[in-house]
Amino acid sequence: METKIHEIINLILINRKKNKVDEISNEHHLRDYLNLDSLDLAELTVRIENEFGIDVFEDGIVETVGEIIEKLKKNE
Amino acid sequence: MNNIFYTELNKILVTYNDLIIDINKQISYLFISRSSDYYLTFRNIIISLINNTEIIIIDSDLSDIEIKSLNIQEDDINKKINCTFNKIKDEKDLLERIKNANNWSLTIYTSGTTGVPKKVTHTFLSLTKAVKVDNNKSDDIWGFAYNPTHIAGIQVFFQALLNLNQIVRLFQISNNDIYSSINNYQITNISATPTYYRLLVNKSEIFTSVKRLTFGGEVFDENLISPLQIMFPNAKILNIYASTEIGTLFISHCDEFTVQEELKNKIKIINGELYVLRNILGKLEGNDNNDEWYKTNDKVEILSNEPLKIKFVGRINETINVGGYKVFPVEIEKIINNIPGVRNCVVYGKKNSVMGNLICCDIEKESEELNEELIFNFLKSKLQPYKIPRIIKFVSTIKTTRTGKVTRL
Numbered sequence: 001m002e003t004k005i006h007e008i009i010n011l012i013l014i015n016r017k018k019n020k021v022d023e024i025s026n027e028h029h030l031r032d033y034l035n036l037d038s039l040d041l042a043e044l045t046v047r048i049e050n051e052f053g054i055d056v057f058e059d060g061i062v063e064t065v066g067e068i069i070e071k072l073k074k075n076e
Numbered sequence: 077m078n079n080i081f082y083t084e085l086n087k088i089l090v091t092y093n094d095l096i097i098d099i100n101k102q103i104s105y106l107f108i109s110r111s112s113d114y115y116l117t118f119r120n121i122i123i124s125l126i127n128n129t130e131i132i133i134i135d136s137d138l139s140d141i142e143i144k145s146l147n148i149q150e151d152d153i154n155k156k157i158n159c160t161f162n163k164i165k166d167e168k169d170l171l172e173r174i175k176n177a178n179n180w181s182l183t184i185y186t187s188g189t190t191g192v193p194k195k196v197t198h199t200f201l202s203l204t205k206a207v208k209v210d211n212n213k214s215d216d217i218w219g220f221a222y223n224p225t226h227i228a229g230i231q232v233f234f235q236a237l238l239n240l241n242q243i244v245r246l247f248q249i250s251n252n253d254i255y256s257s258i259n260n261y262q263i264t265n266i267s268a269t270p271t272y273y274r275l276l277v278n279k280s281e282i283f284t285s286v287k288r289l290t291f292g293g294e295v296f297d298e299n300l301i302s303p304l305q306i307m308f309p310n311a312k313i314l315n316i317y318a319s320t321e322i323g324t325l326f327i328s329h330c331d332e333f334t335v336q337e338e339l340k341n342k343i344k345i346i347n348g349e350l351y352v353l354r355n356i357l358g359k360l361e362g363n364d365n366n367d368e369w370y371k372t373n374d375k376v377e378i379l380s381n382e383p384l385k386i387k388f389v390g391r392i393n394e395t396i397n398v399g400g401y402k403v404f405p406v407e408i409e410k411i412i413n414n415i416p417g418v419r420n421c422v423v424y425g426k427k428n429s430v431m432g433n434l435i436c437c438d439i440e441k442e443s444e445e446l447n448e449e450l451i452f453n454f455l456k457s458k459l460q461p462y463k464i465p466r467i468i469k470f471v472s473t474i475k476t477t478r479t480g481k482v483t484r485l
Contacts, residue, residue, distance in 0.1 A: 015448065015449070015452060038399060038430060038431055039398075039399075039431065039434075039461060039462060039466065041430045042398075042399075042428050042430035042431040042434045042466070043434060043466040043467065044430075045428045045429065045430050046426050046428045046434050046436070046466070046467060047467065049428070050467075055428065055429050057428070057429045057430050058429050
């Protein structure tokens, strides 16, 4: 699951011509570190929902990669 | 004289004489016509006209659940109406009787953009107000490119019938059959949706018999004009604004509609939305209030006031809200359809909790080289970021509705 999330984030970064990140860690901040804007985050949530059937931003914006993983694990 | 009434390539050929003989033989017709056979649908409409009684037309492929949602009484489903008319003598008699069908009504259902089907009942007058009968139209041959249960199809049917023209089926058949039909029957007029034309365009085919192409059903797509003009070099291209409730209201040469004097006091534009005086509509049923002005949900832009020129920019409830920005899918579709290698596309919003909606797009491509990256790069300079589809899916065929419009998910 973690690998998949990392893949999705990199896909968004590449598509937007933003710098791809070789190693994504759970501590990485989605906006500040990975430089995702609101449209990127909207895309992220839709892609994650398509893959796992869960809207990770449903109850408020999540800040880090780890928080996404946590939410998905909780719903497993 | 033995005019042809209806043809399907290599399958059916019915003359007006055959039609009259067939109608004269009938002792009843189904109150709710639900046939997938175009000829039978047309014949049943004509029988009800001659009988001067009601008819309802619904799609043949509706499920029982869908029929229930139309609020049709169970007793009515197989109800037959007895034919009480005297035998029709000839074509002239047929037309006379049709024109005198004062008690006749035809009911159809709109798909309704909110998902709730709306019942609309038309009279002969409300359906034929835009029909032109003229001697110079007597040789017209109509390519029929709509579903017969759709208002646009019914209008084409009446335009052809009242001029005793030939109708050739061009809907829901393969492109090769469409091309052969146009050539074999020397079709002169085609009316269809932009989506239909988009899928028809083929650079290697040229048809000289067609003298008029009409656009209806969806917002006009000017990108189609030049490829269609090459394919149909002798055709004049017209655009029609019509709806299930109103029938045909405006006709223009492009996407600009000049409002005729006689219509000026029958329409008004409030906050960019078109309103139409109720007495020119068919009868509506349901939660519709009965205000004097009918709200069309069509967004228009005023191009000039004297004379009044307007342009349709989309449906009000078809806007997608992306983080407070309103997006018209039609606007984006037009641009994407202009990318080399794109055959057709549909833009829709995907719900999400970050921005309400995210713009997504399904694309039918005709070139293998086309990929997401090329599309993003093309769109970057043409659209604001929130309008650019973020998720692009390549599909083998874009789903269209029964009426040939693209289906937004």
